Amino acid sequence: MSAKSQVLKELQPGEVISYMEMCSAIGVNLQRGMNFRLKDDESVILMSLRPGAPYADRIENEGCILIYEGHDVARTATLPHPKKVDQTRS
Numbered sequence: 001m002s003a004k005s006q007v008l009k010e011l012q013p014g015e016v017i018s019y020m021e022m023c024s025a026i027g028v029n030l031q032r033g034m035n036f037r038l039k040d041d042e043s044v045i046l047m048s049l050r051p052g053a054p055y056a057d058r059i060e061n062e063g064c065i066l067i068y069e070g071h072d073v074a075r076t077a078t079l080p081h082p083k084k085v086d087q088t089r090s
Contacts, residue, residue: 013063022044026038030046033070033071045066047068055070055071057069073085073087
């Protein structure tokens with residue numbers, strides 16, 4: 001069994017693993033947010049459900065629906081409050 005298969009097989013819903021364990025299991029260096037079409041056409045969405053998380057992501061309907069807020073525009077001197085910017089859909 002490959003290292004990826006072993007790690008993913010042993011994970012339970014809600015379990016926390018380190019960044020390095022995730023990268024090793026998938027075989028790529030993951031970036032924050034959504035990582036689409038990695039190896040074997042797999043995608044990974046990194047999100048936090050902990051209190052105080054920067055985004056209001058959530059899972060509904062017993063794990064069947066993912067509500068993913070996305071990301072903010074970059075904070076700059078002229079845009080000091082990224083969450084107040086209404087981004088257009090792309």
